[in-house]
Amino acid sequence: MGPIKEAALDLTVADLLTSELKWNKKRIEELLPELSTQILCIKPSLTGAEDSFIWHQTSSGLYTTKSGYFAASMPLNQTCLARAEGEFSWIRDVWAGKFSPKMKTFLWSILQKAISLGSNLQRRGVTSAAGCVRCQETETDVHCFFTCQYAQKVWELVPLHRAVHLAAVTTFSDAVVQFRKALCLPPSGITQNILPWIVWSIWKSRNTLIFDGRGQTPGETALRGIKLAREWSTSQAQGEKGIKLSQTKRGQTRASHRGVTDLNRVTCKTDAAWNKDNLMAGLAWIFSGQKLEVPIKGSVIERSIGSPLIAEASALRSALCMAITLEITALDVFSDNLTLVRAISGITQAKEIIGIVKDIRSISTELASISFSHFSRSLNAEADALAKETLRASIPL
Ligand SMILES: [Zn+2]
Secondary structure, eight states, X not given: OOSOOGXXXXXXXXXXXXXXXOBOXXXXXXXXXXXXXXXXXXXXXXXXXXXXXOOTTSSSOOOOHHHHHHHHHSOTTOOGGGSOTTSOOIIIIIITOSSOHHHHHHHHHHHTTOSOOHHHHHHTTSOSOOBOTTTOSBOOHHXXXXXXXXHHHHHHTSOBSSOOOGGGOOSHHHHHHHGGGOOBOGGGOOOSOXXXXXXXXXXXXXXXXXXXXXXXXXXXXXXXXXXXXXXXXXXXXXXXXXXXXXXXXXXXXHHHHHHHHOXXXXXXXXXXXXXXXXXXXXXXXXXXXXXXXXXXXXXXEESSOOSHHHHHHHHHHHHHHHXXXXXXXXXXXXXXXXXXXXXXXXXXXXXXXXHHHHHHHHHHTTSSEEEEEEOOGGGGHHHHHHHHHHHHHHSOO
Protein backbone atom coordinates (compact mmCIF):
# COMPACT_ATOMS: atom_id res chain seq x y z
CA MET A 1 0.00 0.00 0.00
CA GLY A 2 2.21 2.81 -1.19
CA PRO A 3 5.74 3.34 0.08
CA ILE A 4 6.53 1.40 3.25
CA LYS A 5 6.71 3.58 6.32
CA GLU A 6 10.00 3.40 8.11
CA ALA A 7 8.40 2.11 11.30
CA ALA A 8 6.86 -0.79 9.36
CA LEU A 9 10.03 -1.93 7.61
CA ASP A 10 10.99 -4.87 9.80
CA LEU A 11 7.60 -6.05 10.97
CA THR A 12 6.85 -9.73 11.50
CA VAL A 13 3.54 -11.55 11.93
CA ALA A 14 3.96 -11.32 15.70
CA ASP A 15 3.70 -7.54 15.45
CA LEU A 16 0.14 -7.93 14.26
CA LEU A 17 -0.87 -10.03 17.28
CA THR A 18 -1.90 -8.80 20.72
CA SER A 19 -0.32 -10.13 23.91
CA GLU A 20 -3.25 -12.59 24.11
CA LEU A 21 -2.23 -13.94 20.70
CA LYS A 22 -5.30 -12.47 19.00
CA TRP A 23 -5.13 -10.35 15.87
CA ASN A 24 -4.61 -6.64 16.48
CA LYS A 25 -7.45 -5.54 14.25
CA LYS A 26 -6.62 -1.83 14.37
CA ARG A 27 -3.00 -2.43 13.43
CA ILE A 28 -3.90 -4.75 10.55
CA GLU A 29 -6.39 -2.25 9.15
CA GLU A 30 -3.77 0.47 9.29
CA LEU A 31 -0.98 -1.55 7.69
CA LEU A 32 -2.74 -3.96 5.33
CA PRO A 33 -6.29 -2.67 4.79
CA GLU A 34 -6.81 -4.66 1.58
CA LEU A 35 -5.94 -7.94 3.24
CA SER A 36 -7.54 -7.41 6.64
CA THR A 37 -10.55 -9.70 6.03
CA GLN A 38 -8.32 -12.58 4.92
CA ILE A 39 -5.81 -12.09 7.73
CA LEU A 40 -8.55 -11.98 10.40
CA CYS A 41 -9.89 -15.28 9.03
CA ILE A 42 -6.60 -17.04 9.79
CA LYS A 43 -7.04 -18.51 13.25
CA PRO A 44 -3.78 -18.76 15.16
CA SER A 45 -3.44 -20.90 18.25
CA LEU A 46 -4.49 -19.15 21.46
CA THR A 47 -2.39 -21.37 23.69
CA GLY A 48 0.93 -20.48 22.08
CA ALA A 49 1.46 -23.62 19.99
CA GLU A 50 4.72 -23.95 18.06
CA ASP A 51 4.83 -22.51 14.55
CA SER A 52 4.95 -24.98 11.69
CA PHE A 53 5.42 -24.98 7.94
CA ILE A 54 2.33 -25.29 5.76
CA TRP A 55 2.21 -26.38 2.13
CA HIS A 56 -0.62 -24.51 0.43
CA GLN A 57 -1.25 -26.87 -2.47
CA THR A 58 -2.93 -29.56 -0.35
CA SER A 59 -5.88 -29.30 2.04
CA SER A 60 -3.89 -31.05 4.75
CA GLY A 61 -1.05 -28.52 4.52
CA LEU A 62 1.41 -31.42 4.21
CA TYR A 63 3.77 -31.62 1.26
CA THR A 64 3.39 -34.50 -1.20
CA THR A 65 5.59 -35.08 -4.24
CA LYS A 66 2.46 -35.37 -6.36
CA SER A 67 1.20 -31.90 -5.43
CA GLY A 68 4.73 -30.53 -5.78
CA TYR A 69 4.87 -31.89 -9.30
CA PHE A 70 1.55 -30.29 -10.22
CA ALA A 71 2.53 -26.97 -8.67
CA ALA A 72 5.80 -26.97 -10.59
CA SER A 73 4.29 -27.97 -13.93
CA MET A 74 1.42 -25.47 -13.69
CA PRO A 75 2.06 -22.13 -15.42
CA LEU A 76 2.28 -19.24 -12.98
CA ASN A 77 -1.04 -17.70 -11.93
CA GLN A 78 -2.91 -20.80 -12.99
CA THR A 79 -4.01 -23.57 -10.72
CA CYS A 80 -5.96 -26.60 -11.83
CA LEU A 81 -9.07 -25.16 -10.18
CA ALA A 82 -8.83 -21.96 -12.20
CA ARG A 83 -9.15 -23.80 -15.51
CA ALA A 84 -12.02 -22.89 -17.76
CA GLU A 85 -15.07 -25.09 -17.33
CA GLY A 86 -15.08 -26.47 -20.87
CA GLU A 87 -11.38 -27.26 -20.96
CA PHE A 88 -10.00 -30.76 -20.75
CA SER A 89 -8.34 -31.48 -17.40
CA TRP A 90 -6.12 -34.51 -16.73
CA ILE A 91 -7.12 -34.52 -13.10
CA ARG A 92 -10.85 -34.01 -13.44
CA ASP A 93 -11.42 -36.02 -16.61
CA VAL A 94 -9.01 -38.89 -16.14
CA TRP A 95 -7.31 -39.38 -12.78
CA ALA A 96 -10.22 -38.27 -10.60
CA GLY A 97 -12.85 -39.79 -12.94
CA LYS A 98 -15.49 -42.08 -11.46
CA PHE A 99 -14.41 -45.27 -13.22
CA SER A 100 -11.96 -48.10 -12.55
CA PRO A 101 -8.16 -47.62 -12.49
CA LYS A 102 -7.93 -49.82 -15.58
CA MET A 103 -10.19 -47.40 -17.47
CA LYS A 104 -8.09 -44.46 -16.30
CA THR A 105 -4.97 -46.04 -17.75
CA PHE A 106 -6.85 -46.89 -20.93
CA LEU A 107 -8.06 -43.28 -21.40
CA TRP A 108 -4.57 -42.08 -20.62
CA SER A 109 -3.05 -44.26 -23.35
CA ILE A 110 -5.61 -43.08 -25.93
CA LEU A 111 -4.95 -39.43 -25.04
CA GLN A 112 -1.19 -39.99 -25.21
CA LYS A 113 -1.67 -41.67 -28.61
CA ALA A 114 -0.05 -44.77 -27.15
CA ILE A 115 -2.52 -47.41 -28.36
CA SER A 116 -2.05 -49.32 -31.61
CA LEU A 117 -4.53 -47.42 -33.76
CA GLY A 118 -3.69 -47.27 -37.47
CA SER A 119 -2.78 -43.57 -37.42
CA ASN A 120 -0.53 -44.02 -34.38
CA LEU A 121 1.28 -46.99 -35.93
CA GLN A 122 1.77 -45.12 -39.18
CA ARG A 123 3.14 -42.08 -37.38
CA ARG A 124 5.71 -44.31 -35.69
CA GLY A 125 6.62 -46.02 -38.96
CA VAL A 126 5.34 -49.44 -37.85
CA THR A 127 2.95 -49.83 -40.76
CA SER A 128 2.08 -47.93 -43.89
CA ALA A 129 -1.59 -48.88 -43.95
CA ALA A 130 -3.55 -46.83 -41.45
CA GLY A 131 -7.06 -47.69 -42.62
CA CYS A 132 -10.01 -48.57 -40.39
CA VAL A 133 -10.70 -52.31 -40.52
CA ARG A 134 -14.39 -51.63 -41.10
CA CYS A 135 -14.48 -48.74 -43.57
CA GLN A 136 -10.89 -48.06 -44.73
CA GLU A 137 -10.91 -44.45 -43.59
CA THR A 138 -7.83 -43.34 -41.63
CA GLU A 139 -8.09 -44.95 -38.22
CA THR A 140 -7.62 -42.07 -35.78
CA ASP A 141 -8.87 -42.15 -32.19
CA VAL A 142 -11.82 -39.93 -33.09
CA HIS A 143 -12.69 -42.13 -36.07
CA CYS A 144 -12.38 -45.45 -34.27
CA PHE A 145 -14.37 -44.44 -31.18
CA PHE A 146 -16.82 -41.83 -32.45
CA THR A 147 -17.17 -41.04 -36.13
CA CYS A 148 -16.85 -44.47 -37.79
CA GLN A 149 -20.29 -45.72 -38.87
CA TYR A 150 -19.87 -48.70 -36.56
CA ALA A 151 -19.00 -46.53 -33.53
CA GLN A 152 -21.96 -44.26 -34.25
CA LYS A 153 -24.30 -47.27 -34.26
CA VAL A 154 -22.89 -48.43 -30.93
CA TRP A 155 -23.42 -45.00 -29.35
CA GLU A 156 -27.01 -44.88 -30.68
CA LEU A 157 -27.77 -47.93 -28.54
CA VAL A 158 -26.44 -46.38 -25.32
CA PRO A 159 -29.35 -44.90 -23.34
CA LEU A 160 -27.93 -41.41 -22.81
CA HIS A 161 -29.87 -38.78 -20.91
CA ARG A 162 -28.56 -36.07 -23.22
CA ALA A 163 -27.35 -36.90 -26.71
CA VAL A 164 -23.79 -36.03 -27.67
CA HIS A 165 -23.31 -34.75 -31.19
CA LEU A 166 -20.61 -37.20 -32.29
CA ALA A 167 -20.06 -35.77 -35.77
CA ALA A 168 -18.93 -32.51 -34.20
CA VAL A 169 -16.23 -34.20 -32.12
CA THR A 170 -12.78 -33.10 -33.33
CA THR A 171 -10.38 -34.50 -30.76
CA PHE A 172 -10.62 -37.28 -28.21
CA SER A 173 -10.12 -34.88 -25.29
CA ASP A 174 -12.94 -32.74 -26.67
CA ALA A 175 -15.21 -35.80 -26.59
CA VAL A 176 -14.20 -36.54 -23.00
CA VAL A 177 -15.28 -33.02 -22.01
CA GLN A 178 -18.57 -33.35 -23.90
CA PHE A 179 -19.38 -36.64 -22.19
CA ARG A 180 -18.98 -35.20 -18.68
CA LYS A 181 -22.69 -34.56 -18.35
CA ALA A 182 -23.97 -37.24 -20.71
CA LEU A 183 -25.26 -39.56 -17.98
CA CYS A 184 -27.18 -42.75 -18.62
CA LEU A 185 -30.93 -42.92 -18.08
CA PRO A 186 -32.02 -44.24 -14.66
CA PRO A 187 -33.13 -47.82 -15.50
CA SER A 188 -29.63 -48.64 -16.76
CA GLY A 189 -28.33 -48.65 -13.18
CA ILE A 190 -25.27 -46.60 -14.19
CA THR A 191 -24.80 -43.42 -12.23
CA GLN A 192 -21.31 -42.59 -13.40
CA ASN A 193 -19.55 -41.68 -16.60
CA ILE A 194 -20.25 -44.24 -19.34
CA LEU A 195 -17.66 -43.01 -21.86
CA PRO A 196 -14.61 -45.11 -20.92
CA TRP A 197 -16.58 -48.35 -20.78
CA ILE A 198 -18.13 -47.97 -24.24
CA VAL A 199 -14.81 -46.85 -25.71
CA TRP A 200 -13.17 -49.89 -24.14
CA SER A 201 -15.83 -52.19 -25.58
CA ILE A 202 -15.43 -50.67 -29.07
CA TRP A 203 -11.69 -51.24 -28.76
CA LYS A 204 -12.21 -54.91 -27.75
CA SER A 205 -14.56 -55.50 -30.71
CA ARG A 206 -12.09 -53.88 -33.08
CA ASN A 207 -9.29 -56.17 -31.82
CA THR A 208 -11.43 -59.31 -31.98
CA LEU A 209 -12.23 -58.47 -35.60
CA ILE A 210 -8.60 -57.85 -36.55
CA PHE A 211 -6.91 -60.67 -34.66
CA ASP A 212 -9.61 -63.40 -34.48
CA GLY A 213 -11.56 -62.44 -37.58
CA ARG A 214 -14.78 -62.40 -35.58
CA GLY A 215 -17.16 -59.49 -35.91
CA GLN A 216 -19.51 -58.30 -33.19
CA THR A 217 -22.72 -56.40 -33.81
CA PRO A 218 -23.02 -52.84 -32.51
CA GLY A 219 -25.66 -54.21 -30.12
CA GLU A 220 -23.23 -56.71 -28.58
CA THR A 221 -20.55 -54.06 -28.23
CA ALA A 222 -22.89 -51.51 -26.61
CA LEU A 223 -24.30 -54.14 -24.24
CA ARG A 224 -20.84 -55.25 -23.07
CA GLY A 225 -19.85 -51.64 -22.28
CA ILE A 226 -23.08 -50.98 -20.40
CA LYS A 227 -22.68 -54.23 -18.44
CA LEU A 228 -19.14 -53.38 -17.36
CA ALA A 229 -20.17 -49.87 -16.31
CA ARG A 230 -23.11 -51.22 -14.32
CA GLU A 231 -20.94 -53.79 -12.52
CA TRP A 232 -18.53 -51.03 -11.52
CA SER A 233 -21.36 -48.71 -10.36
CA THR A 234 -22.94 -51.47 -8.28
CA SER A 235 -19.69 -52.52 -6.63
CA GLN A 236 -18.91 -48.90 -5.71
CA ALA A 237 -22.34 -48.34 -4.16
CA GLN A 238 -21.96 -51.52 -2.04
CA GLY A 239 -18.55 -50.39 -0.80
CA GLU A 240 -19.94 -47.08 0.43
CA LYS A 241 -22.80 -48.73 2.34
CA GLY A 242 -20.39 -51.10 4.06
CA ILE A 243 -18.23 -48.28 5.41
CA LYS A 244 -21.20 -46.31 6.76
CA LEU A 245 -22.64 -49.31 8.62
CA SER A 246 -19.43 -50.25 10.37
CA GLN A 247 -18.90 -46.66 11.50
CA THR A 248 -22.28 -46.32 13.23
CA LYS A 249 -21.90 -49.71 14.85
CA ARG A 250 -18.54 -48.86 16.39
CA GLY A 251 -19.82 -45.48 17.66
CA GLN A 252 -22.85 -47.05 19.33
CA THR A 253 -21.00 -49.76 21.23
CA ARG A 254 -18.41 -47.29 22.48
CA ALA A 255 -21.03 -44.84 23.76
CA SER A 256 -23.20 -47.42 25.52
CA HIS A 257 -20.18 -49.10 27.08
CA ARG A 258 -19.03 -45.83 28.62
CA GLY A 259 -22.51 -44.87 29.85
CA VAL A 260 -22.79 -48.03 31.93
CA THR A 261 -19.33 -48.04 33.44
CA ASP A 262 -18.66 -44.44 34.36
CA LEU A 263 -21.30 -42.23 35.94
CA ASN A 264 -18.84 -39.39 36.28
CA ARG A 265 -18.45 -38.94 32.56
CA VAL A 266 -20.01 -35.95 30.87
CA THR A 267 -21.08 -35.90 27.24
CA CYS A 268 -20.54 -32.79 25.17
CA LYS A 269 -22.19 -32.20 21.80
CA THR A 270 -20.91 -29.29 19.75
CA ASP A 271 -22.03 -27.65 16.53
CA ALA A 272 -21.64 -24.46 14.53
CA ALA A 273 -23.70 -22.46 12.05
CA TRP A 274 -21.86 -20.32 9.54
CA ASN A 275 -22.83 -17.34 7.39
CA LYS A 276 -20.78 -17.14 4.23
CA ASP A 277 -21.71 -13.53 3.46
CA ASN A 278 -20.65 -11.83 6.68
CA LEU A 279 -18.19 -14.56 7.82
CA MET A 280 -19.91 -14.88 11.17
CA ALA A 281 -20.52 -18.11 13.04
CA GLY A 282 -22.77 -19.23 15.86
CA LEU A 283 -20.96 -21.76 18.08
CA ALA A 284 -22.89 -24.01 20.43
CA TRP A 285 -22.26 -26.78 22.94
CA ILE A 286 -24.39 -28.86 25.27
CA PHE A 287 -23.04 -30.76 28.27
CA SER A 288 -25.11 -33.60 29.70
CA GLY A 289 -24.60 -36.57 32.00
CA GLN A 290 -25.57 -38.12 35.32
CA LYS A 291 -23.11 -35.83 37.12
CA LEU A 292 -24.96 -32.71 35.98
CA GLU A 293 -28.43 -31.99 37.32
CA VAL A 294 -29.59 -30.40 34.10
CA PRO A 295 -27.87 -30.18 30.73
CA ILE A 296 -25.64 -27.10 30.49
CA LYS A 297 -25.95 -25.22 27.23
CA GLY A 298 -23.75 -22.48 25.93
CA SER A 299 -23.28 -20.53 22.73
CA VAL A 300 -21.26 -17.64 21.41
CA ILE A 301 -20.97 -15.59 18.24
CA GLU A 302 -17.60 -15.39 16.46
CA ARG A 303 -16.50 -13.05 13.70
CA SER A 304 -14.01 -13.49 10.85
CA ILE A 305 -14.66 -17.20 10.42
CA GLY A 306 -13.52 -18.28 6.97
CA SER A 307 -15.12 -21.71 6.57
CA PRO A 308 -17.59 -24.17 8.14
CA LEU A 309 -14.65 -26.30 9.29
CA ILE A 310 -13.05 -23.41 11.19
CA ALA A 311 -16.47 -22.71 12.75
CA GLU A 312 -16.84 -26.34 13.92
CA ALA A 313 -13.32 -26.40 15.30
CA SER A 314 -13.84 -23.09 17.15
CA ALA A 315 -17.08 -24.44 18.66
CA LEU A 316 -15.25 -27.47 19.99
CA ARG A 317 -12.41 -25.35 21.41
CA SER A 318 -14.90 -23.02 23.17
CA ALA A 319 -16.70 -26.05 24.59
CA LEU A 320 -13.45 -27.39 26.05
CA CYS A 321 -12.68 -24.04 27.69
CA MET A 322 -16.15 -24.22 29.22
CA ALA A 323 -15.51 -27.78 30.43
CA ILE A 324 -12.42 -26.57 32.29
CA THR A 325 -14.46 -23.78 33.92
CA LEU A 326 -17.14 -26.31 34.92
CA GLU A 327 -14.40 -28.51 36.44
CA ILE A 328 -15.39 -31.51 34.38
CA THR A 329 -12.72 -34.25 34.55
CA ALA A 330 -14.02 -36.96 32.23
CA LEU A 331 -15.50 -35.88 28.94
CA ASP A 332 -16.79 -37.48 25.75
CA VAL A 333 -16.93 -34.90 22.98
CA PHE A 334 -19.09 -35.41 19.89
CA SER A 335 -19.04 -33.51 16.62
CA ASP A 336 -20.81 -34.25 13.37
CA ASN A 337 -17.81 -32.99 11.41
CA LEU A 338 -15.66 -35.97 10.41
CA THR A 339 -12.75 -33.86 9.11
CA LEU A 340 -12.49 -32.16 12.49
CA VAL A 341 -12.62 -35.40 14.50
CA ARG A 342 -10.00 -36.96 12.24
CA ALA A 343 -7.76 -33.91 12.58
CA ILE A 344 -7.98 -34.01 16.38
CA SER A 345 -7.20 -37.74 16.43
CA GLY A 346 -4.21 -37.08 14.20
CA ILE A 347 -5.47 -39.37 11.42
CA THR A 348 -5.36 -36.50 8.94
CA GLN A 349 -4.33 -32.87 9.10
CA ALA A 350 -6.40 -29.90 7.89
CA LYS A 351 -4.36 -26.76 7.27
CA GLU A 352 -7.14 -24.24 8.07
CA ILE A 353 -7.49 -25.45 11.64
CA ILE A 354 -3.96 -26.48 12.66
CA GLY A 355 -3.74 -23.77 15.34
CA ILE A 356 -7.17 -24.54 16.76
CA VAL A 357 -6.51 -28.29 16.80
CA LYS A 358 -3.26 -27.71 18.69
CA ASP A 359 -5.26 -25.70 21.25
CA ILE A 360 -7.84 -28.48 21.53
CA ARG A 361 -5.08 -31.03 22.20
CA SER A 362 -3.39 -28.75 24.68
CA ILE A 363 -6.61 -28.02 26.64
CA SER A 364 -7.46 -31.76 26.57
CA THR A 365 -4.39 -32.57 28.64
CA GLU A 366 -5.98 -30.72 31.56
CA LEU A 367 -8.78 -33.28 31.79
CA ALA A 368 -8.25 -36.67 33.39
CA SER A 369 -9.94 -38.47 30.52
CA ILE A 370 -11.30 -37.30 27.20
CA SER A 371 -12.51 -38.84 23.94
CA PHE A 372 -13.52 -37.36 20.60
CA SER A 373 -16.07 -39.09 18.39
CA HIS A 374 -17.88 -38.41 15.19
CA PHE A 375 -21.63 -38.95 15.16
CA SER A 376 -24.45 -38.48 12.72
CA ARG A 377 -25.83 -35.01 12.15
CA SER A 378 -29.31 -36.34 12.98
CA LEU A 379 -28.20 -36.94 16.59
CA ASN A 380 -26.96 -33.37 16.90
CA ALA A 381 -30.24 -31.53 16.30
CA GLU A 382 -30.23 -29.67 19.62
CA ALA A 383 -26.74 -28.17 19.34
CA ASP A 384 -27.42 -27.45 15.68
CA ALA A 385 -30.59 -25.49 16.51
CA LEU A 386 -28.80 -23.56 19.25
CA ALA A 387 -25.94 -22.59 16.93
CA LYS A 388 -28.37 -21.45 14.23
CA GLU A 389 -30.42 -19.45 16.70
CA THR A 390 -27.29 -17.72 18.03
CA LEU A 391 -26.20 -16.82 14.53
CA ARG A 392 -29.65 -15.52 13.61
CA ALA A 393 -29.98 -13.40 16.72
CA SER A 394 -26.65 -11.72 16.09
CA ILE A 395 -27.42 -10.36 12.66
CA PRO A 396 -28.86 -6.87 12.85
CA LEU A 397 -31.99 -6.55 10.74
ZN1 LIG B 1 -14.25 -46.91 -39.72
